[in-house]
Amino acid sequence: MKHLLGGLLAVVLGLTSSASTAASAADADARFRAIYSQEWAWRTGQSGISSSGETQPGEGRLDTVDAASQQARLDKWKQVLRQLDDVDVSALSPGARVNYAVYRAQIANLLAAQQFKTWQMPFNSDSSFWGDIGYELHGDQLRNAADYQRYLDRLGQIPAYFDQQIANMREGLERGFSVPRAVLDGRDVSIAAVAQLVDPTESSFYAPFKHLPDSFSQDQVQSLQGEALRRVRDDVIPAYQRLLDFFRNEYVPRARTTLAAEALPDGKAFYRQQIREYTTLDLDPQAVHQVGLEQVAKIHAQMLQTMQETGFKGSFPAFLHFLRTDPQFYAKTPDELLMRTAWVAKRVDGQLGKFFGRLPRQRFAIVPVPADIAPYYTSGRGGADAYLVNTYDLASRPLYNMPALTLHESAPGHALQLALAAEQRGQPAFRRDSYISAYGEGWGLYSEYLGNEMGIYSTPYERFGYLTYQMWRAARLVVDTGIHHDGWTRQQAIDYLTQNTALSDREIANEVDRYISWPGQALSYEIGYLKILELRRKAEQALGDKFDLRAFHDTVLQLGSVPLPVLEQRIDRFIADGGPEPDFGDCPPSKAPN
Incomplete structure (x- = not known):
């Protein structure tokens, strides 16, 4: 009887401990969720925020990239990083730990970009704020009158947005933080393509208004087209003209003559951070x-x-x-x-x-x-x-x-x-x-x-x-x-x-x-x-005949974008679990041909 009672007590204590652990994880997860939910809601209301070179959702807003808003972002991400440092990672559930690793790296990179003031160099030879702006405005996602009106409002934001970008680039020039002069030849072609337009209706910004939905009344069509014409003529083209003048007559003549990132202000630290952001490793x-x-x-x-x-x-x-x-x-x-x-x-x-x-x-x-x-x-x-x-x-x-x-x-x-x-x-x-x-x-x-x-x-x-x-x-x-x-x-x-x-x-x-x-x-x-190939070889060797290439690929893709150390941890678990197929929720399975 003593043995039986002892066994029952152990079971009860074990269940109590498990329940306590689960409750603790739930509390820790909730605290972490509150941090990233609040920050993400704030972030997606901003414009001009990027991570690993990719623009984040911003509701197509183009009006808040001035120095004051950049300082606000710096302060915000410092605060968020302090909050993350106060999180007990060991108390998080396994899934939340992965989220934490991804999110903390994301915030660290966003903060570093603000600290190095990369917003003062808002273009490179591959992409630019003036060239990407059409995608940011989402002109291909217009379905009803309200969508078209929001698009028009965003066209009206372009002048202020460009003026702020010009002011930011001037600050960069003052401290020697610019795109190198050696790669600037011809980069003004895409600016001139808009700035030198004679007919506003030939602008890509006007294109969504050439063929409006059949459900619109004739009065709606005339009103929207007239407003679009005015916005492009009076707001967009002049903004591009000011940018073209600044680019040709101020930016190009004053751009730095060096090439190396390490030649920039605090350049060695900046380049090391660029390596850390783009490889997710400290190399x-x-x-x-x-x-x-x-x-x-x-x-x-x-x-x-x-x-x-x-x-x-x-x-x-x-x-x-x-x-x-x-x-x-x-x-x-x-x-x-x-x-x-x-x-x-x-x-x-x-x-x-x-x-x-x-x-x-x-x-x-x-x-x-x-x-x-x-x-x-x-x-x-x-x-x-x-x-x-x-x-x-x-x-x-x-x-x-x-x-x-x-x-x-x-x-x-x-x-x-x-x-x-x-x-x-x-x-x-x-x-x-x-x-x-x-x-x-x-x-x-x-x-x-x-x-x-x-x-x-x-x-x-x-x-x-x-x-x-x-x-x-x-x-x-x-x-x-x-x-x-x-x-x-x-x-x-x-x-x-x-x-x-x-x-x-x-x-x-x-x-x-x-x-x-x-x-x-x-x-x-x-x-x-090299890391993905290394992890595949590692899994093949560890699992032998149990290795399933489709399951390996599905496991890698199930994660979405993650730092390489997080990917490696996941593949280690894949190996330890014997290489099972992951659960994609309600994504459809494919069928392998016979």
């Missing part, structure tokens, strides 16, 4: 440089072998020249490039079920890059709903690169990953609506690697295109750290990519300018890819 620039050199040597040997498989008899430089100049490798028309791209995407579609247990509901379109930004835009860029393909200067868009580019930017790369992340039901908004480059770009590069297993690279030239893209990302580790830490010139960076990749001259020049003006971002691709 020394020289160590990153060395990893790049090792990967470049490894991939170069693979490129030589693939070159031999093509039957080419000359040297490696001669082969690169052949690839860059022979007409057989280039589309004759923009439509041909788009159709060849679409063919690759459909071939990938036929393979996805073999590699993924869950596929998103959303589908993506393939569209050309807008003409006003195409000359300085990258070859392609993918999102959940669109894969942008650059059809400008077809002689710089080799067809042998299109399979790798398409795998990266559409499916199974960004389009698939971002769509699945958006469909997650159990994650807070700060995770669903955020993007971490090391994870997202690492996954994109890993998707190129999967093209080998999917059978997408059907010729030696396409396999060489895959390798040149692999080389491109490995070389970025060398070039980015070379420029920002070792003092490389722009020409040194161009020469390095020219000698090691089959990218066209235009692509190389655009990419180098991007690395110069966007320190650290280029490191995220290779670092993230």
Whole structure:
């Protein structure tokens, strides 16, 4: 009887302890939830806030980027970080601990950006506040009269928004914090495209009003079109004219003549923070440089072998020249490039079920890059709903690169990953609506690697295109750290990519300018890819015959964008649990072909 009573007492005490632990976790989770819920609600009411280069939701507002609002953000995120430091992480539930790790890194990066005053340099050679503004206004999401009126109100905010950005850039110029002069030539083309318009109705800002819904009355149509004409003529075009005058006559002449991030005020700390933000790891620039050199040597040997498989008899430089100049490798028309791209995407579609247990509901379109930004835009860029393909200067868009580019930017790369992340039901908004480059770009590069297993690279030239893209990302580790830490010139960076990749001259020049003006971002691709590949190898070795590639991929994608240490912890648990398929909630499962 004593043994029985003792056993019952132990059970009761155990249940009590479990209940107490659960209650404690619930309390800790609630306190943490209150912190991020309040901050996220505040954040999404702001404009001009970004994390890992990606703009956060802001209701399309364009009116609050002045120095006072920047100071308010600095103060806010300092307060939030103090609140997070007071959270007992050990008391959080397992799911909340993951959320905490993601959120704390996010806040730390947002705070660091304010401390370094990156808002004083609100553009780079890849993107700009004046070029991205159409996307921020959400002009493609207008459905009723209220939507159109809000759009008009936002057009009216552009003058003040631009004036604040100009004031911020002036402050940056005063302290030597600017985009380097070496990459500014031609960057005013997209400003001039609006500033020099004669007919306001030809502006992209007016475009949503050319074809209004049939449900609108004639009076509504005339009123909205008249107001749109006035807004574009009296607000938007003059704002772009002021910006163009400032850019040409003040910013370009006063921009810094150095290239390195480490040459900026407090530059060494700034570049180290850029590396931390974009790789999610605390890495020394020289160590990153060395990893790049090792990967470049490894991939170069693979490129030589693939070159031999093509039957080419000359040297490696001669082969690169052949690839860059022979007409057989280039589309004759923009439509041909788009159709060849679409063919690759459909071939990938036929393979996805073999590699993924869950596929998103959303589908993506393939569209050309807008003409006003195409000359300085990258070859392609993918999102959940669109894969942008650059059809400008077809002689710089080799067809042998299109399979790798398409795998990266559409499916199974960004389009698939971002769509699945958006469909997650159990994650807070700060995770669903955020993007971490090391994870997202690492996954994109890993998707190129999967093209080998999917059978997408059907010729030696396409396999060489895959390798040149692999080389491109490995070389970025060398070039980015070379420029920002070792003092490389722009020409040194161009020469390095020219000698090691089959990218066209235009692509190389655009990419180098991007690395110069966007320190650290280029490191995220290779670092993230190497970590995902490392974790796959680790799981394969640990699980042996129990390893399921579809379950591994689903586990990686279920997380959404997370820092690499968080991803590694999740895969360690995947291994410890024997490699089970994750629960995606109500995302639809795919069916593997027989």
